Amino acid sequence: MKPAGRAALVAMVLGCGGGGTEPTDDAEFDFAFADPAGDTVAATTNPNQVRATDLLEITGRLDRQRLVLTLRFANPVTRWTDGGADALDGFVLFDSDTSSASGFANPAHGLGVDFYLDLRDDGFGKMAVVNFAKRRFERAEARFEDATVTVTIPRSFLTTDSDRDSWFRMAVDIAGRGRRPDVDASPTAGFHRIEPTAAP
Amino acid sequence: MKTAAALALAFGAVAWPAVAQRPDTTAVDSLAADATDISAVFLKTYEANRTRVPVMPRLGRRDLLPAMSRLVFDRDTMEWHNAETVSDLLSKVPGVFLWRGGWIGRPEPVNYQARGAASVEYSIDGVPFLPLGPDSVSVDPSLFPLSFLDRIEVERLPGVLRVAMFTRRHDRLPPRTRIGVASGDLDIARYIVSLERRSVGGFGLVVAAEHLAVPLRRDIPGSYSNTQAWLQASYLPPAKRFGASIQWIRGGPNRENILSTGTPVDTLSQGLDGTRNDLQASVFLRPGRHGLGLTGSLVAARSGWAEDSILLTLGDPTRHVRYVDQSLWLFGGRVGHRTAVSTLEAEVWHRTRWTPLDARVHLGLAPATLLAGSAEVGYQRHDGGRTNRWLTARGSIRLPLRLAASVAGRAGTFVPHPTLKAAAPVSLTDLGVLASFDHPRLALEGGLWRTAGFEPVTFPLYRTIDGIGPSGTTKWLTVSARVAPRQWFVLDGWYSNPIKDRPEGIPPTHGIVNATIQSKFLPTFRSGIFGLKLQGSMESWGDAVIGRDRDGEPITLKGATMFRAQLQIRLGDFIAFYDRANLQGTDLGYLPGLNIVRFASTFGVRWEFSN
Numbered sequence: 001m002k003p004a005g006r007a008a009l010v011a012m013v014l015g016c017g018g019g020g021t022e023p024t025d026d027a028e029f030d031f032a033f034a035d036p037a038g039d040t041v042a043a044t045t046n047p048n049q050v051r052a053t054d055l056l057e058i059t060g061r062l063d064r065q066r067l068v069l070t071l072r073f074a075n076p077v078t079r080w081t082d083g084g085a086d087a088l089d090g091f092v093l094f095d096s097d098t099s100s101a102s103g104f105a106n107p108a109h110g111l112g113v114d115f116y117l118d119l120r121d122d123g124f125g126k127m128a129v130v131n132f133a134k135r136r137f138e139r140a141e142a143r144f145e146d147a148t149v150t151v152t153i154p155r156s157f158l159t160t161d162s163d164r165d166s167w168f169r170m171a172v173d174i175a176g177r178g179r180r181p182d183v184d185a186s187p188t189a190g191f192h193r194i195e196p197t198a199a200p
Numbered sequence: 201m202k203t204a205a206a207l208a209l210a211f212g213a214v215a216w217p218a219v220a221q222r223p224d225t226t227a228v229d230s231l232a233a234d235a236t237d238i239s240a241v242f243l244k245t246y247e248a249n250r251t252r253v254p255v256m257p258r259l260g261r262r263d264l265l266p267a268m269s270r271l272v273f274d275r276d277t278m279e280w281h282n283a284e285t286v287s288d289l290l291s292k293v294p295g296v297f298l299w300r301g302g303w304i305g306r307p308e309p310v311n312y313q314a315r316g317a318a319s320v321e322y323s324i325d326g327v328p329f330l331p332l333g334p335d336s337v338s339v340d341p342s343l344f345p346l347s348f349l350d351r352i353e354v355e356r357l358p359g360v361l362r363v364a365m366f367t368r369r370h371d372r373l374p375p376r377t378r379i380g381v382a383s384g385d386l387d388i389a390r391y392i393v394s395l396e397r398r399s400v401g402g403f404g405l406v407v408a409a410e411h412l413a414v415p416l417r418r419d420i421p422g423s424y425s426n427t428q429a430w431l432q433a434s435y436l437p438p439a440k441r442f443g444a445s446i447q448w449i450r451g452g453p454n455r456e457n458i459l460s461t462g463t464p465v466d467t468l469s470q471g472l473d474g475t476r477n478d479l480q481a482s483v484f485l486r487p488g489r490h491g492l493g494l495t496g497s498l499v500a501a502r503s504g505w506a507e508d509s510i511l512l513t514l515g516d517p518t519r520h521v522r523y524v525d526q527s528l529w530l531f532g533g534r535v536g537h538r539t540a541v542s543t544l545e546a547e548v549w550h551r552t553r554w555t556p557l558d559a560r561v562h563l564g565l566a567p568a569t570l571l572a573g574s575a576e577v578g579y580q581r582h583d584g585g586r587t588n589r590w591l592t593a594r595g596s597i598r599l600p601l602r603l604a605a606s607v608a609g610r611a612g613t614f615v616p617h618p619t620l621k622a623a624a625p626v627s628l629t630d631l632g633v634l635a636s637f638d639h640p641r642l643a644l645e646g647g648l649w650r651t652a653g654f655e656p657v658t659f660p661l662y663r664t665i666d667g668i669g670p671s672g673t674t675k676w677l678t679v680s681a682r683v684a685p686r687q688w689f690v691l692d693g694w695y696s697n698p699i700k701d702r703p704e705g706i707p708p709t710h711g712i713v714n715a716t717i718q719s720k721f722l723p724t725f726r727s728g729i730f731g732l733k734l735q736g737s738m739e740s741w742g743d744a745v746i747g748r749d750r751d752g753e754p755i756t757l758k759g760a761t762m763f764r765a766q767l768q769i770r771l772g773d774f775i776a777f778y779d780r781a782n783l784q785g786t787d788l789g790y791l792p793g794l795n796i797v798r799f800a801s802t803f804g805v806r807w808e809f810s811n
Contacts (some may be wrong), residue, residue, distance in 0.1 A: 024411070047666070047752040083622030118521045128521035137521055178666065178750060 009067040024077075027166040027196040029062040035186040037074060043179045050085050050176035053077055055184045062166055062194060067153045069117075071172065076147045086148060087177055092117035095169035095191065096158055103132050109171040109191045113136035115158050117151060119174075129157040201580035216317040225626070225649040233650075248373045253398045254436040255369040256445055257486050259497050259534065260326025261353065264543040264564030266572040266596030268356075268606045268634045268645065275350040275368075279775065280733070284802070286341040286352065286365070293354055293361065294647065294678040294694035297706045297741070299659055300790035301469045301783060303797045304369075305424030305455065307412035310566035310660045312361050313649065314671050314703035316656025318616035319363045320690035324449065326499065326534070327480050328549070329365075330685075331524045334470065335503035335660050337617045340547045343453055343476075345410045345428040347380065352610055357610050358630035359651045367430065370396035370404070376510060378408075382777075384805025385797065386495045388414045390804065394430075402440075406447075422458040422469065426451060441488065446481040454665040460664070460793060466792050467663040474507025492538050501530040529778040536706060541566050554618045557581040571596040582618035587627055589613050590662070601638055628652040641684050656705055658747055662791065665755060704748075707741035707757060714738075731770035738763050746791060760788035762796065773808040 036147035054074035061068045067090065077088040091115045093106055101113040117140070118128045126139035141152040158168070169191040174184040186192070236538035262270075273281070273289050278369035283289045287308035290296050312319035319337035322329040324344075329337045341363070348367050352560030355362040370376050380392030394408030413425040425673035434445035453476075453578045459467040484497035486676050500558040530551040536545035542565050549558035561579035574594040590612025598604045611629040629652050636645040655670040680694035693713035702708060716735040737763045782796040790796035 045751045047748070047750070083620050116519070118519075120520055122521075122523035128520075128523075130521060171357065180750070 017090075021170060026127060028061075029196050030059070030061045030196050031165075031192075032057065032059040033192045035184070039134070039188065041181055042182045043176070043181075043183075046176070046178065048085055048176075048178045049077070050179045052086065052179075052183045053174050053176060055172060055186050057100055058170075058186060058192065060194070063073040063153065066155055067158060068150065069153065070148055070150045073147045073149075077144065078121035079123070079144055080135065085177065088119050088144075088174075089120075089176055090119045090172065090182065092119065092151075093147050093171045093173070093191075094158060096160065098161045098167055098169050104173070108185065108189070109187075110172075111169055111171060111190075111191055114160070114163075119149075127151055129153055131157070131160075133160065137188075139172040166194070167195055174187065206209045214649070217273070222400055244552030245374050246315060250369045251373055253373060253400075254402065254438055254443070254486070255371045256404075256434055256436065256443065257484055257495065257497075258326070258327075258351070258366050259482060259499070260364060261366070261482065262355065262543075262562060262564065262574075263491070263536070263538055264566055264572070265267075265355070265574050266606050266608075267595045267604050268636060269574070269594055269608070270356060273354070274350040278346065278352075279350070279806075283346065285781070286344040286349075286363075287344055287702060289346075289352060290341060290354065290363065290403065291712065291739075292694075294518075294645075294711075295649075295676060295696040296361070296682045297710055298790060299746075300796070301662070301794045302789065303382075303414075303420065303457065304802065305799045306341045306342070306422060306458075306661070307455075307661050308659070309340050310339050310361070310658075310704050313359050313651050313676055314656060314668075314674065315359055315651075316668050316699070316705055318360070318614075318654075320363055320364065322363045324365045324478065325367055325447070325480065326364070326482075326497070326618060327478075327501045327532070328550075330528070330554075331476070331501060331619065332476065332503060333474060333507065334472065334524070334527075336619045337657050338518070338547035340661070341455075343426065343451055345408075345412050345430070345451070347378070347394065348408055348430045348449070352415045356608075356632075358632035358649045359610065359628065359654075360630075362751070364783070367405070367432065367449075368396065368780060369588055370395070370398055370617075372397060373400065376808065378806070378808040380804065380806035381743045382802055382806075384779075385413065385800050386420070386805075388802060390802075392806065395544070400438075400442075402435050402437040404432070404434040404436065404445075406430060422456050424453070424455045424621075426453040428452070436486075437450070441486045442483065443486060444481075444483045446566070447479070449478045450477045458794065469793075470661045470663050472507075472661075474505055475491055476503070476505045478503045482613065487538060488799070491542065491752075494535075494537050496535045497533065499532045501532075501533075503528060503530070520761075522621075523784040526553075532558075540636055553583075555580055555582050572596050578612075579665065580615075580618075582615050584621060586615045586618065587613070588615055588625070601637075603635070603636045603637055605633070617796050626654070627741060628654070629650070632743045635745070643682040645678075645680045646686055647655070647678040649678065650674070651676065658705070659809040662747075664749060664793070665791075667748045667752075669745070669748055670702060674701045674703050675699040688717060690716045692716070702744070703753070707746075707759065709742040709759075712737065712739045729770075729772045732769040733766070734769070735768075736763065737765070739774065755792055757790075757792055758788055760790075762786070762788075775806045776804070779802040779807075 034057050035055045037056055040054050056074055057072040059070045078084045078086050080087045081099045086117040093111055094115040094177050096114045103114040106113050112133055116130050121127050121142055126135040127142040131136040131142050138157045140151050164188040171191045172186045175182045263578045269722050287298050290310050291298055292726045294356035295313050296632040297311045298308045310320050322339050331337055349365050350367040350368040353364045375397040378394045379681045382390040391411045398404040411427045429450045430530040430809045432447035436443035453472045455472040457467050457471040458468045460468050482497055482499040485495055487493050487495045533551040534547040544563045547560055558580045562576045564571040564574040576592040592610045594608045596606035599629040609631045613625040613627050615623050615625050617623045632649040634647045651674050653672045656663050676698050678696045682692040684690045695711035697709050714737045718733040743757040744757045745754040747755050749755055764781045767778045782798050782800055785798040787795050
């Protein structure tokens with residue numbers, strides 16, 4: 001074997017053996033997606049008489065260490081574990097490999113969901129980021145302030161061995177306690193793109 | 201090589217008989233006497249068995265309560281009833297309806313007088329047993345290891361039951377061993393083993409385990425297994441009144457989801473896969489002679505539930521993560537003083553979650569043989585500034601002609617489920633009046649109860665029952681009776697019915713009747729070692745609204761009659777039993793869609809002996 005070949009092999013072995021999930025790029029950018037006010041879905045079932053939680057805006061910042069995601073609503077929201085009628089419920093769906101063929105299919109948004117953030121908190125200021133392929137979850141810090149919720153997700157929670165870039169497809173589904181169907185979706189159809197080129 | 205092996209074999213064959221033929225030079229009297237003299241061993245054990253050693257006090261037990269305030273299930277009673285679980289025993293309490301998810305291995309939470317998940321408060325050895333895990337508002341008593349317990353006291357209050365469970369106590373020097381094996385339909389298996397030992401110096405040790413597996417066939421969902429363990433070490437010096445103990449009880453239930461067969465598929469009963477650990481350490485001052493005098497105890501306990509959440513999470517059709525890793529510490533102290541006619545007890549608890557302060561004072565009086573009364577004042581402070589404040593009072597009088605009467609009342613503000621942060625205090629005033637006639641051949645008890653309006657929380661394990669509708673003020677009639685026309689034949693049972701109103705979650709006209717034939721065949725087995733028991737049970741109830749679905753629509757429970765039979769043969773402390781449920785093969789169940797396996801049977805043996 002030629003020296004270059006050996007070096008490549010060593011690099012491959014080290015690369016495989018390392019198993020690291022650090023992002024592969026140094027992209028650092030902000031993103032923002034607006035959601036129309038008053039676009040909530042009428043309830044067909046609402047035994048708890050839950051008021052519709054209207055999502056107005058998704059903003060965030062992605063860097064090498066973390067994804068900071070902020071959801072802003074028309075009205076104040078509280079933690080799910082507080083048990084109130086205005087408790088936040090729903091999911092933020094991430095298609096990290098931008099392929100609808102992997103992960104679990106979400107036809108409403110056309111996503112193959114590889115990770116999702118469960119907006120129901122754990123009672124200790126955290127929310128779960130579920131890795132669908134590995135069937136594991138990690139807990140990310142979540143902060144509730146009046147009508148905004150900010151979640152700080154370490155990048156390692158959103159990367160896999162084969163996919164560590166900064167390109168994501170994303171969608172948000174907001175629900176209500178016992179209320180059917182989901183209250184608000186952003187976007188209503190399709191998905192948002194989080195990618196360096198979208199940086200303002 | 202082959203030659204060497206053959207030589208070795210030949211040498212061995214020659215040498216072994218040579219050794220065996222060597223004259224036995226060991227004198228008979230050089231052997232330890234108890235290694236050969238079986239009679240001596242027997243006599244030694246017999247003598248040792250006559251000596252009692254101190255045992256752990258039953259911490260948290262209410263010493264003095266008026267008549268008809270509590271039902272006691274001791275070890276003999278547990279063996280006598282056809283109980284496979286603690287829930288089975290609780291079904292002997294008039295007014296209890298078990299939300300059975302099916303047969304053995306399924307959930308069996310208790311609904312008492314339509315209070316839903318707030319129906320029962322549990323404790324083990326005086327430490328509150330709090331709901332933890334995915335079902336954090338109620339305890340499923342089918343998960344308690346019945347073989348670890350030797351006494352269960354059920355304190356009846358209007359609207360709530362307090363179930364105090366006490367682990368086994370061994371009061372003899374020879375070690376006590378208990379083993380049990382049971383099997384049954386669908387390859388179920390139960391294994392029980394325990395070893396209890398006390399020393400002259402006061403040290404005690406218990407090691408016990410119980411494993412139940414209900415694997416079920418592939419076409420029947422909801423397989424179950426649970427391995428439970430109990431370790432206890434204690435120190436009770438014989439001549440002293442103080443003592444200390446530490447114990448650990450572990451349960452590891454693994455129960456599959458039970459899904460509906462229709463479309464869309466729904467989760468009828470939520471699975472369970474985790475481990476519960478309850479650790480408690482206590483130091484205590486035992487009562488003096490005849491159980492009188494000053495008593496006290498300090499307790500530190502930790503309860504925790506942990507599970508492989510994600511397996512359940514992704515099995516959850518909603519995909520929501522269930523945060524079920526819960527644990528808390530409990531620190532408590534008790535002090536009490538008992539005289540022949542009175543008892544005064546006070547206890548304070550601090551819990552590191554949900555309820556930082558729990559304080560209660562209990563006074564019991566029995567100034568005369570015919571009269572007794574008790575009162576309890578309690579205060580609990582929960583997270584969020586919520587509080588429980590209550591007063592409980594009881595009184596009883598024994599009348600001529602074997603008659604007795606009692607009254608009980610409970611009033612105050614309660615947060616039924618402090619684990620729910622949005623749960624607000626509610627004001628309740630519940631009352632009960634009981635009258636009884638007690639004769640060895642005939643015992644009757646009638647009760648009238650009035651429970652305040654309540655908004656019960658459902659049992660979350662049953663996912664299709666999203667809620668239970670609120671009830672208004674409800675009056676209840678309960679009747680229980682025991683008729684023994686012959687010493688060997690006993691009819692007993694109870695009946696409970698809400699008067700006029702129909703609260704949700706509990707069926708009307710609910711009753712259980714047991715017919716038991718029991719004999720020791722004394723003319724044949726004069727030592728009394730033999731016992732035969734044949735029992736048939738019938739439980740029935742009327743149509744009811746058991747709860748509400750996610751759309752708020754009522755869920756109907758069809759009235760049903762269930763039959764069960766048990767045969768038990770006893771030889772000393774050896775028991776063989778055969779238990780058969782759903783004898784008539786009905787497709788109905790205690791909850792819609794969760795029927796009892798037809799003609800389901802279990803059989804097995806239990807044996808307890810002194811080593």
